[in-house]
Amino acid sequence: MRIVYSPRHRLHADNQELNAGVITPAFELPARVDFILKRIEAVGLGEVIEAKTIDAVAAAVKVHDAGYLQFMADFWTLWLAEGRSGPTMPYVWPARGQRDIRPEHVNGLMGYYSFDGGASFVEGTWEAVQSAVWSAIGAAELIGGGERAAYALCRPPGHHAGSSTMGGYCFINNAAVAAQWFLDHGAKRVTILDVDYHHGNGTQEIFYRRGDVQIVDLHADTAVAYPFFSGRTDETGEGQGEGFTLNLPMPFGTDWQTWGAALDHACRAIEAFGPDVVVVSLGLDTFEGDPISKFRLKREDYPKIGARIAALGRPTLFVQEGGYAVEDIGHNAVGVLSGFEG
Ligand code: Q9C
Numbered sequence: 001m002r003i004v005y006s007p008r009h010r011l012h013a014d015n016q017e018l019n020a021g022v023i024t025p026a027f028e029l030p031a032r033v034d035f036i037l038k039r040i041e042a043v044g045l046g047e048v049i050e051a052k053t054i055d056a057v058a059a060a061v062k063v064h065d066a067g068y069l070q071f072m073a074d075f076w077t078l079w080l081a082e083g084r085s086g087p088t089m090p091y092v093w094p095a096r097g098q099r100d101i102r103p104e105h106v107n108g109l110m111g112y113y114s115f116d117g118g119a120s121f122v123e124g125t126w127e128a129v130q131s132a133v134w135s136a137i138g139a140a141e142l143i144g145g146g147e148r149a150a151y152a153l154c155r156p157p158g159h160h161a162g163s164s165t166m167g168g169y170c171f172i173n174n175a176a177v178a179a180q181w182f183l184d185h186g187a188k189r190v191t192i193l194d195v196d197y198h199h200g201n202g203t204q205e206i207f208y209r210r211g212d213v214q215i216v217d218l219h220a221d222t223a224v225a226y227p228f229f230s231g232r233t234d235e236t237g238e239g240q241g242e243g244f245t246l247n248l249p250m251p252f253g254t255d256w257q258t259w260g261a262a263l264d265h266a267c268r269a270i271e272a273f274g275p276d277v278v279v280v281s282l283g284l285d286t287f288e289g290d291p292i293s294k295f296r297l298k299r300e301d302y303p304k305i306g307a308r309i310a311a312l313g314r315p316t317l318f319v320q321e322g323g324y325a326v327e328d329i330g331h332n333a334v335g336v337l338s339g340f341e342g
């Protein structure tokens with residue numbers, strides 16, 4: 001399959017994150033893409049195409065709040081105007097009992113438009129964020145043009161980004177933008193299958209009240225795992241979306257036996273929905289060696305994921321999400337994609 005990628009992802013680098021109460025260098029690194037590209041070349045997976053420049057805001061505003069996108073576009077200018085130039089992250093959020101009001105100051109805006117301290121800005125962040133949308137749409141266009149599958153090798157990732165909130169290393173929800181693109185180009189129903197270790201809270205929020213996008217999400221049980229405030233089995237959608245969200249949480253220590261059975265369950269729900277396109281939020285942080293996660297999938301399990309998804313027999317867009325075992329991510333990502341191709 002062909003791979004769409006933009007070297008501009010590299011502009012989002014040298015940032016920090018607030019993780020479990022500690023500020024650390026970011027886990028979500030440019031080297032992740034380098035290792036995946038290296039493995040793509042080693043196995044000859046397919047042609048790597050550089051994403052062409054498109055209007056990322058025009059594509060993203062179909063699933064994101066316009067004020068939120070404007071905030072991200074303006075952020076670095078606002079930050080410089082404060083006399084600041086280092087990497088930053090939000091630190092104060094409206095919580096229960098506080099008002100839903102949009103502050104004017106950049107420090108307040110950061111909290112207003114985020115849900116955690118995991119989405120931190122550097123000068124090039126907004127450029128990189130837009131380039132991830134270029135990759136997602138570029139890969140979607142290949143499928144729109146008749147290809148069976150394509151891979152958007154993008155970062156920063158997207159599935160934690162909600163309609164007006166960044167967090168969890170995510171700013172624009174690349175998979176959601178792509179799903180909407182398919183609907184706007186003839187698809188009647190799209191499934192987003194999220195196999196990242198973490199619950200895709202942003203994707204769920206964006207489509208929660210819609211019946212045209214099915215959300216199926218395998219993840220670590222959010223009673224004990226990030227992002228904590230969504231991802232339970234009783235979240236099934238609302239209104240027109242009732243019955244179109246399926247959460248499959250699993251305990252720490254989950255290995256292929258449990259995870260593979262959950263994937264099979266997920267795929268049967270997808271078959272029942274009958275989507276025109278499947279968008280896979282492809283996280284590799286289910287790997288046993290992942291530094292921030294607690295599942296135990298092994299390198300040899302990843303091709304089995306791809307093979308099961310291929311058996312759905314649908315046009316399939318893979319969109320890169322998490323995965324932080326940097327030296328293994330190439331084998332695991334390309335394992336899924338090779339398994340899909342059979
Ligand atoms: N101790 C993605 O995989 N911190 N984002 C987790 C675990 C945030 C992950 C803390 C993890 C965000 C796209």
Ligand code: ZN
Nearest residue numbers: 196197198322
């Ligand atoms: Zn993740």
